[in-house]
Amino acid sequence: MSTLLEAKEVTKTYAKAQRPSLNKVSFSVSESEFIAIMGASGSGKTTLLNVLSTIDTPTSGSITIDGVNIKTLTDTGAADFRRDKLGFIFQEYLLLDSLTIFENIAVPLTLQKLSPKKIESMVQTLADSFGIGQQLKKYPNELSGGQRQRASALRAIVKRPSILFADEPTGALDSSSATDLLNTLKASNEELHTTILMVTHDAYAASFADRILIFKDGRIIRELLKQNDDRRTFYESIAREVARLDTER
Amino acid sequence: MKNLSMALKNLKNNVSFYALYLLSVSFVITVFFAFTSFSMNKVMLAKMSDDGRVESMCKTISVFLMAFVIFYMSYSNRFFLRRRTKELGIYALLGYRKSTILSLLTAENLLTCFGAFIAGILLGGLFHKGIVFGITVLLDLAVDPSEIPFFNLHAILKTARFIFVVVIVLALSNGRFLVRASLMDLVRFEKSAEKTMKFHCFPAVIGFLSVIAGYCLALDIVRGQKSLWFTVSFYPMAMLTAALILFGTVLFIASFLPFAVQTGKKNKRKFYTQTRIITSPGFLYRIRSNARTLIMLTLLSAATLTVSSVMALSLFYPIAAVSRMAPSEIECRIGQESDIAAIRQIISEYALGDDVILRQTDIYKVASTASQLPMEYGIGTSKGDSDNEKILREAGFECISYTDYKALLEAQGRQKILKRLTPLKDNECILVKYQPDADNDETGNVYPLLINKEEIPVTTSAVTLDNPISFANSVGTLIISDNLYRTIAENTVPAVKILSINGKSVADNEALFQALSEYLNASPYLQGSSHRIHEIFSLSSSTFLLIGFLVVLFFIATGSILYFNNVSSIADSKSDYDILRKMGYPDKAIRKIIKRQAAAFFSIPFLFGLTDCIFATLVYKTALMQNLLGNNPALYLPTTAAIMLTLVIYLVYYCMTVHTCCKAVLAK
Numbered sequence A: 001m002s003t004l005l006e007a008k009e010v011t012k013t014y015a016k017a018q019r020p021s022l023n024k025v026s027f028s029v030s031e032s033e034f035i036a037i038m039g040a041s042g043s044g045k046t047t048l049l050n051v052l053s054t055i056d057t058p059t060s061g062s063i064t065i066d067g068v069n070i071k072t073l074t075d076t077g078a079a080d081f082r083r084d085k086l087g088f089i090f091q092e093y094l095l096l097d098s099l100t101i102f103e104n105i106a107v108p109l110t111l112q113k114l115s116p117k118k119i120e121s122m123v124q125t126l127a128d129s130f131g132i133g134q135q136l137k138k139y140p141n142e143l144s145g146g147q148r149q150r151a152s153a154l155r156a157i158v159k160r161p162s163i164l165f166a167d168e169p170t171g172a173l174d175s176s177s178a179t180d181l182l183n184t185l186k187a188s189n190e191e192l193h194t195t196i197l198m199v200t201h202d203a204y205a206a207s208f209a210d211r212i213l214i215f216k217d218g219r220i221i222r223e224l225l226k227q228n229d230d231r232r233t234f235y236e237s238i239a240r241e242v243a244r245l246d247t248e249r
Numbered sequence B: 001m002k003n004l005s006m007a008l009k010n011l012k013n014n015v016s017f018y019a020l021y022l023l024s025v026s027f028v029i030t031v032f033f034a035f036t037s038f039s040m041n042k043v044m045l046a047k048m049s050d051d052g053r054v055e056s057m058c059k060t061i062s063v064f065l066m067a068f069v070i071f072y073m074s075y076s077n078r079f080f081l082r083r084r085t086k087e088l089g090i091y092a093l094l095g096y097r098k099s100t101i102l103s104l105l106t107a108e109n110l111l112t113c114f115g116a117f118i119a120g121i122l123l124g125g126l127f128h129k130g131i132v133f134g135i136t137v138l139l140d141l142a143v144d145p146s147e148i149p150f151f152n153l154h155a156i157l158k159t160a161r162f163i164f165v166v167v168i169v170l171a172l173s174n175g176r177f178l179v180r181a182s183l184m185d186l187v188r189f190e191k192s193a194e195k196t197m198k199f200h201c202f203p204a205v206i207g208f209l210s211v212i213a214g215y216c217l218a219l220d221i222v223r224g225q226k227s228l229w230f231t232v233s234f235y236p237m238a239m240l241t242a243a244l245i246l247f248g249t250v251l252f253i254a255s256f257l258p259f260a261v262q263t264g265k266k267n268k269r270k271f272y273t274q275t276r277i278i279t280s281p282g283f284l285y286r287i288r289s290n291a292r293t294l295i296m297l298t299l300l301s302a303a304t305l306t307v308s309s310v311m312a313l314s315l316f317y318p319i320a321a322v323s324r325m326a327p328s329e330i331e332c333r334i335g336q337e338s339d340i341a342a343i344r345q346i347i348s349e350y351a352l353g354d355d356v357i358l359r360q361t362d363i364y365k366v367a368s369t370a371s372q373l374p375m376e377y378g379i380g381t382s383k384g385d386s387d388n389e390k391i392l393r394e395a396g397f398e399c400i401s402y403t404d405y406k407a408l409l410e411a412q413g414r415q416k417i418l419k420r421l422t423p424l425k426d427n428e429c430i431l432v433k434y435q436p437d438a439d440n441d442e443t444g445n446v447y448p449l450l451i452n453k454e455e456i457p458v459t460t461s462a463v464t465l466d467n468p469i470s471f472a473n474s475v476g477t478l479i480i481s482d483n484l485y486r487t488i489a490e491n492t493v494p495a496v497k498i499l500s501i502n503g504k505s506v507a508d509n510e511a512l513f514q515a516l517s518e519y520l521n522a523s524p525y526l527q528g529s530s531h532r533i534h535e536i537f538s539l540s541s542s543t544f545l546l547i548g549f550l551v552v553l554f555f556i557a558t559g560s561i562l563y564f565n566n567v568s569s570i571a572d573s574k575s576d577y578d579i580l581r582k583m584g585y586p587d588k589a590i591r592k593i594i595k596r597q598a599a600a601f602f603s604i605p606f607l608f609g610l611t612d613c614i615f616a617t618l619v620y621k622t623a624l625m626q627n628l629l630g631n632n633p634a635l636y637l638p639t640t641a642a643i644m645l646t647l648v649i650y651l652v653y654y655c656m657t658v659h660t661c662c663k664a665v666l667a668k
Helices: A045-052 A075-085 A101-111 A116-129 A145-157 A175-191 A231-248 B003-013 B015-039 B042-048 B053-083 B085-093 B098-138 B153-180 B183-187 B201-226 B234-264 B276-325 B337-350 B402-411 B415-420 B482-491 B510-519 B529-572 B574-583 B587-624 B633-666
Strands: A003-012 A022-030 A034-039 A060-065 A086-090 A163-167 A195-199 A211-216 A219-225 B330-333 B357-368 B397-401 B428-432 B446-451 B454-464 B477-480 B496-502
Touching: A003 A045, A003 A195, A022 A045, A022 A060, A022 A195, A022 A219, A034 A045, A034 A175, A034 A231, A045 A060, A045 A163, A045 A195, A075 A086, A075 B574, A075 B587, A086 A145, A086 B574, A101 A116, A101 A145, A101 B276, A101 B574, A116 A145, A145 A163, A145 A175, A163 A175, A175 A195, A211 A231, A219 A231, B015 B053, B015 B098, B015 B153, B015 B529, B042 B053, B042 B098, B053 B085, B053 B153, B053 B529, B085 B098, B085 B183, B098 B153, B098 B529, B201 B234, B201 B587, B234 B276, B234 B587, B276 B529, B276 B587, B276 B633, B330 B510, B337 B357, B337 B496, B337 B510, B357 B402, B357 B482, B397 B402, B397 B446, B397 B482, B402 B415, B402 B477, B402 B482, B402 B496, B446 B482, B454 B482, B477 B482, B510 B529, B529 B574, B529 B587, B529 B633, B574 B587, B574 B633, B587 B633
Parallel strands: A034 A195, A034 A211, A086 A163, A163 A195, B397 B477, B428 B454
Antiparallel strands: A003 A022, A003 A060, A211 A219, B330 B496, B357 B397, B357 B446, B357 B496, B428 B477, B446 B454
16 A cells, blocks of 8 residues: 655644654554554644644654645645645534534535535435434534534545544543444545544544554654454553553653 | 632733723723713803704713613623623632622723723813814814813713713623523523524515515605605604514514525525535524624614715705705895995905906796696795795796896806707796606696786796796796897886896805895895805704714714624634634635625625615605705715715724634634
């Protein structure tokens, strides 16, 4: 599989900060990979996600996504890049309250200037296959947290992004809703070949990924690969790693 | 922590939040103090009128101003309170009693009002000086600036007392809010505003039809005598029209607009665009909680625009009508031949130029035996049908010759009318109308004139509004051929002899007019064009200035409320814009969305106000104003000017709003 994302020596230092939030981070992501980024609070996970997704700029280093060096992008270029290549899922769902679920999912497609017929069919098909086909006419405040997060995930997936960034997507969900959402992401990864980069502090959520990057003090300190393990075994090894991380703190 | 120190800490930590509130309160207090200082400024009031008219007007406006300040501050207070409900909920969760929260809010209001009072006194003093300077220049008053104090102690005390009352009103309003709100309401206030809107076709259609019916009824007035306004009666029709428009406006904004936007979403080709998919649902979402504010702003806007338009028209119309009421610079009746020499002497003393044109016109009164005579034939012959009921005129045509008519028009510099003029045959005449009568074209009518006991018929070849002599001296003027005029002159003596004085050196020469008035013993037949304009200005300007002051204040209030409403709403949705930016919406598209969202809320009160103003002005002009000028396009100038002024004020506020919103949303 070809490399979709490549980060080389990425450093991010905020003004007045004593140490960098990201310290010469290098890694690559292949197409159709599902990667989880783990680490304690303040380890640099969310900073990495912001920098990779063009929301923030690195202090030094280079990031290439789908052959584009994102550091060279202008504000408009970055907006176009996000529109065409990236998808986002946030912990707080961040659906637009004034729009119905259907409209929320359709927004990225309007940016791609697709025909109304195509937009309707794409949204309906995707919503049906991920179990919220009956909720499309409702407003976000009429849905449960799990349904909202699933809608948020579909909004990110619907435009078939090159890479999907998920920032603690299960953070505000109960275990059942979290499992539903993670299954949705996994199905999207396996069936639609969506590349996913998910930041999480939850070992269970991370167990759905193929590879785990563990962060500490702005650096990748370890990498876990699922390989041929089943999810339960992989979860146990992640849990052990998290426990080790806690004792090292 | 004591309430006062907590209030101080709150104010200190939320400077940017309170700055907006402080600014708006300072602004209204500035206006209030400036007006109070003006209404207590005895020097200016005495200079503007000596009959106490301005004082009583100031008192009336002062009541409106106080009501406005209380309304505006209550609105601002409620608006900012709403934005702080979550914070108040936290206080309640921490165990604060409602009375403690209320005293905290009151302490904050007291501090804010005190700050605004200081700013208002300083700025209001300056503003008052500006008003005095403006009026002095405009009315050409001789006022010694040192007589006008910068700070009027009585005005300061009155303002302080009033602010204290306002603080009490705000405390009562906040108390009512806190008593009614449960802890759940406070903590989850934003959520409770997110009720799903239902779109009902019936009230939407009723709203639309009511507004249209109201406008159609208003428009019906142009049908003249056949219209319902005349056949039924003016006041019931006015009440019905106002009620239909008022009721229709409420339903139009609350039901029709959301229904129309919701229906518009079905046009998928238009809806699935990067801007429309955000703005249409956004509009529906906002109108849920803002319909009442929008209705209030629309009515305020309509009232303000109508008042400003009617006011401009009321000032402009008499000035425009001077060309008919007094077509010559100066005009008077001559009692005896010696008067002419005396008048010439006065003119030579007061008008030094050699361009003075004196023209004597002899008017002959002629009766007619026609069964149907024009209204002008008998106007002013009985009490009740004339403006000047004290002097009754004798019925009849007042004839002047074609040559006199031409000479007078030439002396008055009315070249355009002269160019259109065609010579009269001996059996033809031109009838000068007092006011236009579109329903009854009198061209071609034949009037047999009784001259020396003989009937000589004349046919009306034209009717005109271009009277050469003022209505004080001639009504029912009939312009006849020179031959016929000579025939009349040979047999009778003139009823009236008129001297018309024109020329640049008599124009705007008030000293000459006063000298002539003195010579003619303040004769009501002495008419002067420039003098009349001066008179209108001095009689009306103070009224218009004060009403204008109130109108500008209402405009600023509407603009400020729209500004705060939009800025707050868009700032509250900042997270939504962040999502859009993350999705790949370029800043340009975000700006476009903000512009459209603000434009929708600015355009509703403006367009509704504009339409209401146009129809109300139409009714006012048609039914309540004397029509001397016909359908003169110049009459639309004051309304256009009032609309343009409103448009400029709205545009300034709109640009400020968009700028602030974009700055808040697009800040990195």
